[in-house]
Amino acid sequence: FFFSLSIGMPVLVLLVATLTLVAAHPNHHGNLSSTFFQPRFVLPVESPVHGSPFLDGGFIYFTTIEPRNLVVKANSSTGELVWTYSGGPGREGMRDSLTVRNGLVHVGNDNSTFLALDAETAASVWRYTFGGATAGTPCLFLDRPCEVYSSPLLVHESDGRLLRYEGAEDNATRCFDAATGKVLWTTPAGGQMDGTPASDASGGLLIGSNDGHLYRLARASGAVLWRYQHCGRMQSVPSLTPPPPAGSNQTVFGSCFVPLQAQPTGRVFALDVATGQEKWVLAGAGGVPHYEPTTNTVYVSGFDGSVSALNPATGSVLWHTPLPHGECFDGPLLYDAKRGLLYGGSEGGFMYAVRASDGSLQASFNTGKGIISPLGPRMSPDASTLYFGSYSGHLYALSLE
Numbered sequence: 001f002f003f004s005l006s007i008g009m010p011v012l013v014l015l016v017a018t019l020t021l022v023a024a025h026p027n028h029h030g031n032l033s034s035t036f037f038q039p040r041f042v043l044p045v046e047s048p049v050h051g052s053p054f055l056d057g058g059f060i061y062f063t064t065i066e067p068r069n070l071v072v073k074a075n076s077s078t079g080e081l082v083w084t085y086s087g088g089p090g091r092e093g094m095r096d097s098l099t100v101r102n103g104l105v106h107v108g109n110d111n112s113t114f115l116a117l118d119a120e121t122a123a124s125v126w127r128y129t130f131g132g133a134t135a136g137t138p139c140l141f142l143d144r145p146c147e148v149y150s151s152p153l154l155v156h157e158s159d160g161r162l163l164r165y166e167g168a169e170d171n172a173t174r175c176f177d178a179a180t181g182k183v184l185w186t187t188p189a190g191g192q193m194d195g196t197p198a199s200d201a202s203g204g205l206l207i208g209s210n211d212g213h214l215y216r217l218a219r220a221s222g223a224v225l226w227r228y229q230h231c232g233r234m235q236s237v238p239s240l241t242p243p244p245p246a247g248s249n250q251t252v253f254g255s256c257f258v259p260l261q262a263q264p265t266g267r268v269f270a271l272d273v274a275t276g277q278e279k280w281v282l283a284g285a286g287g288v289p290h291y292e293p294t295t296n297t298v299y300v301s302g303f304d305g306s307v308s309a310l311n312p313a314t315g316s317v318l319w320h321t322p323l324p325h326g327e328c329f330d331g332p333l334l335y336d337a338k339r340g341l342l343y344g345g346s347e348g349g350f351m352y353a354v355r356a357s358d359g360s361l362q363a364s365f366n367t368g369k370g371i372i373s374p375l376g377p378r379m380s381p382d383a384s385t386l387y388f389g390s391y392s393g394h395l396y397a398l399s400l401e
Helices: none
Strands: 003-007 011-013 025-028 039-044 054-056 059-063 070-075 081-086 099-101 104-108 113-118 124-129 153-156 162-167 172-177 183-188 204-208 213-218 224-229 251-257 266-272 278-284 287-292 297-302 306-310 317-322 334-336 341-345 350-355 361-366 385-390 394-399
Touching: 054 099, 059 394, 070 104, 099 153, 162 204, 204 251, 213 251, 251 287, 266 287, 266 297, 287 306, 287 334, 341 385
Parallel strands: none
Antiparallel strands: 003 278, 011 081, 025 361, 039 394, 054 059, 059 070, 070 081, 099 104, 104 113, 113 124, 153 162, 162 172, 172 183, 204 213, 213 224, 251 266, 266 278, 287 297, 297 306, 306 317, 334 341, 341 350, 350 361, 385 394
C-alpha cells in the first residue's frame, strides 16, 4: 500500500419466514463480550443480497439480485418475514440500496427501471423505464440491460415537495416527484452515473460518474454548477461536512478508482462544495471516505482491504490498518459512537469491527461470501444490532452487546 498526498487547489409473494442460523464464524480480537457479533437472526433469501438494507418503523427492507430478484420486508427484531416482492425472472434484480419514505419503498432494478412500492402491501405505486439513445430502443450496456446501480436520495425541498434523485447507466441523473414518479428534470453526462448522490446545504446535488468527473448539479433544475475531474470511475456516495457558519463553505469528500489495474489504484479527495476547488488529494489504493462529525475525522474503507483515518483539513494519515484477507470494501464505514468502533464489510465476506481511535481490529465475522454494501451496514436506533446482507444469500442481524 502507498499514499501520495497533495494539497492544492411484479410479483407479490406473502410468506412466513423460517429462520435458519447458517455457518458463520465470529472472531474476537479485542476486549469485547462473548456475544459481540453473534447472530440475533439470519434470514435466508436464496439469492445474493446486493445493497445496504434500510431500517424504518421496526422493519428492515433489503433487496437481492438474480435468481429471485426480491425486495424484502421483515421484522427488524425477529427476522419474521412480512412480504417479498419479486421483479420476475431474468435481469430484474436490485443492486442499489433502497430507501423508504412516506410509505413508499424507492428502488431501481437491473432492467432500466426506477420503482416505488407501497411499504405496507408491496403493491407497485409507480415505475419509470428509460430507453436507449434512439427512441423506442432499450438501453443496453455490454449487451445487457442498463442497470440502476445508483441508490435513491430522497430530499424534502423548501417548497414542501419530496423529491427523488438518482443516476443510472444511461449516463443520466434524474429528479422525480417521489409520490408520483413524474420526471422533473434529466441531466446527461459523458458516462454511467453509477455513483449515489448526496445533497449539500446550498441546493446542490453531488454525484459521481464513470466519465471521470464528480458533478455538482442544482437540485432545482439539474443545471451543472461545476464538475471535478477525478481519476477514473466513481461509484460511491460523497460525504460532506455539516452546514457551516455563515461565510464558510461545506467540504465534500469523494473517491475514485482506475479500473483494470493489477493493484488497487485510486484517490481520496476533498473539495470546496461551493466552487469545486480541490483542497487535497490522497493517491494510493483509494477507498470510500466517510466524514464523522463527532470525531472530526475522515474514515476510509480501502479498495485494498485496509482502513484508515485522515485529518479532514489536510488529508494527512492519522492511522492505517491493513486487515486480514485484503479484500475490497465497496461502501463507507459505519461509526458506532456508543463503543467507539467502526464497522465495514468486504468483498471477501468479512464484517469487521475496528477501534476508531487507533484502527486496531476488534472483531470479525465471516459470512463465506462477499458483502456488497454501497452505503455501508446499518445499526438499530438503540445501537444493539448491526444489519447487512451477503452474497451467501442471507441478511444478518448481529448483536453488538
